[in-house]
Amino acid sequence: MPAEDEGGSGSPSPTAIQTRVSEYWKRAGVLGRALADRPGAPTFRFTEGPPSANGRPHIGHILPRATKDLQLRYRRMRGYRIISEMAGWDCHGLPVEIEVEKRHGLKSRKEIEAFGVARFCDECRATTLSVAAIWEEVSERLGYWLDYTHPYTTMQPSYIESVWWSLKVLFDRGLLEKGHYVLPYCPRCETTLSSHEVAQGYKEATDPSITVRFPLLGEVGPPRFLLVWTTTPWTLVSNLLVTARADLTYVVVRLTDGTEAILAEAALPRYFPAGAEIVTRLTGRELAGREYRPPFPFVPPGPGRFRVALDDMVATDEGTGLVHCSPNFGPEDQRIGAREGVGGFDPLDGRGVFTSLVPLVQGKWFKTADPILIQDLADRGLLERNESVCHTYPFCWRCETPLLYRAIDSWFVRTSRFSEALVRHNSGVAWIPSHLRAGRFGNFLTEAKDWALSRSRYWGTPLPIWMCSKGHPTCIGSFAELERRSGEELPPEFDPHRVTVDRIAFACPTCGEK
Ligand SMILES: [Zn+2]
Ligand SMILES: [Zn+2]
Structure with a gap:
C-alpha cells in the first residue's frame, strides 16, 4: 500500500484511501462514464x-x-x-x-x-x-x-405542478374530499398529522386517571350518580354524553355516605375490592336515556345532551363500563355524538389553549388545565378517585409536544377505498427481505386509512383547491389552467407556494362568486 494509506500509525487510514479513490474517479471521469x-x-x-x-x-x-x-x-x-x-x-x-x-x-x-x-x-x-x-x-x-x-x-415549480395534476385526477374521481373528522393534532405545530406520522411518536407518559361522579337527575330516593372514568380530565369540560353497553349488567351500590353509585358489575372488583352493598342490578338498556348533570357547567344545553346513550364499543377491561363522550375530542366520541345528534363543543384555540368559553381555565394549555379541573371536581364533591396511569401516548414526531385528537376540517385522499386492491397487488411484489410483504408493509396496507393530507402550514405544496364564498371547490391541475381561470398571466419565475398562490382568485365556475 502507498505510504499515504498508513495514516502515520502503521494502520490504513480509511479517510486517506477514500480521498485518493475519489480523486482518481474525478480525474478519470468515472462518474460521467458510469452515468452515460x-x-x-x-x-x-x-x-x-x-x-x-x-x-x-x-x-x-x-x-x-x-x-x-x-x-x-x-x-x-x-x-x-x-x-x-x-x-x-x-x-x-x-x-x-x-x-x-x-x-x-x-x-x-x-x-x-x-x-x-x-x-x-x-x-x-x-x-x-x-x-x-x-x-x-x-x-x-x-x-x-x-x-x-x-x-x-x-x-421546484414543475414538481409542484405535477402534484397538482395528480391531485386534480383524484379530485375529478371524487377521491379527494373535504371532511370534518377527529384527527391527531399537534397544538405547537398547529396542524393535523397523518396516522403514519402519529405512529412514529408513541411514548410512555404518566397521565391523570380519574373517576368522576355524574349526578343523575329525576331520581327518587338517595342521590345517585354514574361513575365515569377518564385519563383526559380536560375533555370533561366538553362532555355531552355518557355511553353504556346495552347487554352489560350494571349495579347500583350504596356508599358509606348514603349516596348510591352506578357502574358495570364487571368493574366492581376494581372499585370495591372489599365488596359493596348492591342495591339493585340493571342492564345498560335500562340505563339508556337517563339524564345527568354534566361535570362542568360550560356547555349550553341542547337536544339530546347529558344523557346515557348505548354503544357496543363500551368495554369493561378498564374504567367503570360507563364511558365519557366528548364528540370533538375522540374518533369514537365523534361517531356516537353524530349518531345521537348532540352537536359539539370545542373550547380550545389552535394552540390547544382554553378560550373564554371556559372561564375556569381560560388561557391555560389543555394539559396544564388538568390539575385545576381535578381540584374543582374535588371541591364540588364529584371526584370519586384520583390516580395516575403510565400508558403510551402519542407525541408529535417533530416537536415532541403531546398530541390531542380533535374534530377539524381537513382534505382527505380516500385511500381506504383501494385497500383491497392494494393488498392484492402487494401480494405479487417481490419484497426483499420477503417478510415485509405480509409484515410491516402488508399491515400498513391492510389498515390503510384515508390520508388526511392537508396541513395548516406554509412550506409545502399548496393544495390547488380554490373555494368560493359559497363553499364550492375548484381544483386546478396545471399552471396553464390557473392562468385560464384567473385571466392572469403568471410570471416566468412563478413560484407556486402559499404566499403567491393565496393571492390569486377567480370566479367560481358553479355560481360565479369569487
Ligand atoms: Zn409538533
Ligand atoms: Zn361557487
Missing part, C-alpha cells in the same frame, strides 16, 4: 426516494444509500441502462419549518405570520438548498453515483 446513456441496453427501473433535506445525514441515512448503490453498481456492471439516475431532494414539510422556527425562536403560527410568511419560506428554501449541498458531498464520498447536477426537488 446506454441506448438499446436492457432497462433497470429506479426511482430515487428523495431524502428530506432538513438536517445533516447520519449513519441511519447512509445505510439505505449504500444499499441502493450496491444494486445500481451491480446493474451497471451487468450492462443495464438505468432509468432514472436522477438524484432528488425532499425539501418541504414540517422538519424544515421547525429548523427555521428554532433559528428565529418562533413558537407559534402567529409568530411566523408576524415574522413574514414570504421571508419564512425564503429561509426554508435556503435551508434545504444548503442541506442538499451537504448531502451531495456526503453521497460523493460514499460513491453513491446519481446525477446530482440535475436533481428533482419537491419545491
Whole structure:
C-alpha cells in the first residue's frame, strides 16, 4: 500500500484511501462514464426516494444509500441502462419549518405570520438548498453515483405542478374530499398529522386517571350518580354524553355516605375490592336515556345532551363500563355524538389553549388545565378517585409536544377505498427481505386509512383547491389552467407556494362568486 494509506500509525487510514479513490474517479471521469446513456441496453427501473433535506445525514441515512448503490453498481456492471439516475431532494414539510422556527425562536403560527410568511419560506428554501449541498458531498464520498447536477426537488415549480395534476385526477374521481373528522393534532405545530406520522411518536407518559361522579337527575330516593372514568380530565369540560353497553349488567351500590353509585358489575372488583352493598342490578338498556348533570357547567344545553346513550364499543377491561363522550375530542366520541345528534363543543384555540368559553381555565394549555379541573371536581364533591396511569401516548414526531385528537376540517385522499386492491397487488411484489410483504408493509396496507393530507402550514405544496364564498371547490391541475381561470398571466419565475398562490382568485365556475 502507498505510504499515504498508513495514516502515520502503521494502520490504513480509511479517510486517506477514500480521498485518493475519489480523486482518481474525478480525474478519470468515472462518474460521467458510469452515468452515460446506454441506448438499446436492457432497462433497470429506479426511482430515487428523495431524502428530506432538513438536517445533516447520519449513519441511519447512509445505510439505505449504500444499499441502493450496491444494486445500481451491480446493474451497471451487468450492462443495464438505468432509468432514472436522477438524484432528488425532499425539501418541504414540517422538519424544515421547525429548523427555521428554532433559528428565529418562533413558537407559534402567529409568530411566523408576524415574522413574514414570504421571508419564512425564503429561509426554508435556503435551508434545504444548503442541506442538499451537504448531502451531495456526503453521497460523493460514499460513491453513491446519481446525477446530482440535475436533481428533482419537491419545491421546484414543475414538481409542484405535477402534484397538482395528480391531485386534480383524484379530485375529478371524487377521491379527494373535504371532511370534518377527529384527527391527531399537534397544538405547537398547529396542524393535523397523518396516522403514519402519529405512529412514529408513541411514548410512555404518566397521565391523570380519574373517576368522576355524574349526578343523575329525576331520581327518587338517595342521590345517585354514574361513575365515569377518564385519563383526559380536560375533555370533561366538553362532555355531552355518557355511553353504556346495552347487554352489560350494571349495579347500583350504596356508599358509606348514603349516596348510591352506578357502574358495570364487571368493574366492581376494581372499585370495591372489599365488596359493596348492591342495591339493585340493571342492564345498560335500562340505563339508556337517563339524564345527568354534566361535570362542568360550560356547555349550553341542547337536544339530546347529558344523557346515557348505548354503544357496543363500551368495554369493561378498564374504567367503570360507563364511558365519557366528548364528540370533538375522540374518533369514537365523534361517531356516537353524530349518531345521537348532540352537536359539539370545542373550547380550545389552535394552540390547544382554553378560550373564554371556559372561564375556569381560560388561557391555560389543555394539559396544564388538568390539575385545576381535578381540584374543582374535588371541591364540588364529584371526584370519586384520583390516580395516575403510565400508558403510551402519542407525541408529535417533530416537536415532541403531546398530541390531542380533535374534530377539524381537513382534505382527505380516500385511500381506504383501494385497500383491497392494494393488498392484492402487494401480494405479487417481490419484497426483499420477503417478510415485509405480509409484515410491516402488508399491515400498513391492510389498515390503510384515508390520508388526511392537508396541513395548516406554509412550506409545502399548496393544495390547488380554490373555494368560493359559497363553499364550492375548484381544483386546478396545471399552471396553464390557473392562468385560464384567473385571466392572469403568471410570471416566468412563478413560484407556486402559499404566499403567491393565496393571492390569486377567480370566479367560481358553479355560481360565479369569487
Ligand atoms: Zn409538533
Ligand atoms: Zn361557487
